[in-house]
Amino acid sequence: MNNLFLLKTIHLTHSTYRLNSTSIKPSIISRIRYVLNHYWLGSKLLYRNSRRIQQIRKKNEDNVTRNERLFLDQYHYDIRVGIPFVALFSIPIVGYSAPLLAILGPKYLPSTLIMPTQKVKFLREDANVSSTIIDSFVKFNQNRFHPEITYGMIPSIQLINEILISENRFERISSSIPEYSSLFHRCYPLSLFPREHLLKLHQSVLHSSFLTHYFSSNYKLESQLEMWQYRTLIDDKQLKPNLEKCSPYDLVVSLCRRGLYLHVEEMGKVLENEQINQLNQTKTRQEINEKILNDWKELLHQWIEIHLKLNKFNPISTSFLLHISPLLVKQ
Secondary structure, eight states, X not given: OHHHHHHHHHXXXXXXXXXOTTOOOXXXXXXXXXXXXXXXXXXXXXXXXXXXXXXXXXXXXXXXOHHHHHHHHHHHHHHHHHHHHHHHHTSTTGGGGHHHHHHHOGGGSOGGGSOHHHHHHHHHHHHHHHHTHHHHHHHHHHHHSOSSOBTTBOOHHHHHHHHHHOSOHHHHHHHTHHHHHHHHHHHOOGGGSOHHHHHHHHHHHHOOOHHHHHHOOHHHXXXXXXXXXXXXXXXXXXXXXXXXXXXXXXXXXXXXXXXXXXXXXXXXHHHHHHHHHHHHTOOOOOOOOHHHHHHHHHHHHHHHHHXXXXXXXXXXXXXXXXXXHHHHHOO
């Protein structure tokens, strides 16, 4: 309780203090004030979100929009990870270590407590991991299979090389779905990949961190990735007819949820701006080049088309789908 009182006092003293990317001053006192004020604003935002959740739950399930469903999912996650943090924070004396733990492991905080600059950092980390997935797969394939025809199918390495040099990767991937998805289903199930590669796939789309690396079993990783594929397919069907109406933030979040990272610096600016607006209850608009917005829409459209086409085959190869994202954007 002493810790909560301290936060409230700081908030009252610095009620005009606003979070933005340039507000951090070099002095230690200013940094401490910034961090504590951030957690205070983040806690208030989490409370406001809970009020909004109550309104959404009163709706008929058929009337809940896609954005509201995503908001519900995010809120449920925030509550799951937030309860241990709040419990620790409320313990006398020990609770003073909570801000330190928050700094050391920010990915395990509710999303409302994550700092805007940290959002950008996490995005870059996941984008870097995604960019290594194809190289990791090629290395695994070369060690695992002889580079000749496998089961009469087109060799995966040959097809990947063709896609990477193709002028229209979307068309090349889309036209290869029957044989390529079958090849992955037969030869590359998730259970076959080494743990290191499986963790790359997991971080690219589920944004996992070091706890997942050390405490999640391979079976749990595979199950979560399969569930990701199922939930994403439902989201694809809801997103497709409304793609042109998506805001820059909706586009960036949708891309990140699918492991698609294009114009990463601009994606980071969008996430940072949205977090600042949410915390400060402002509506500052982030100007994004129209060409970049069109690139995001086109990439998302292509990915959805591939997923929906893949859905016509039974069963869907989650392994194939997870390698599509880096193939579409790999430089």
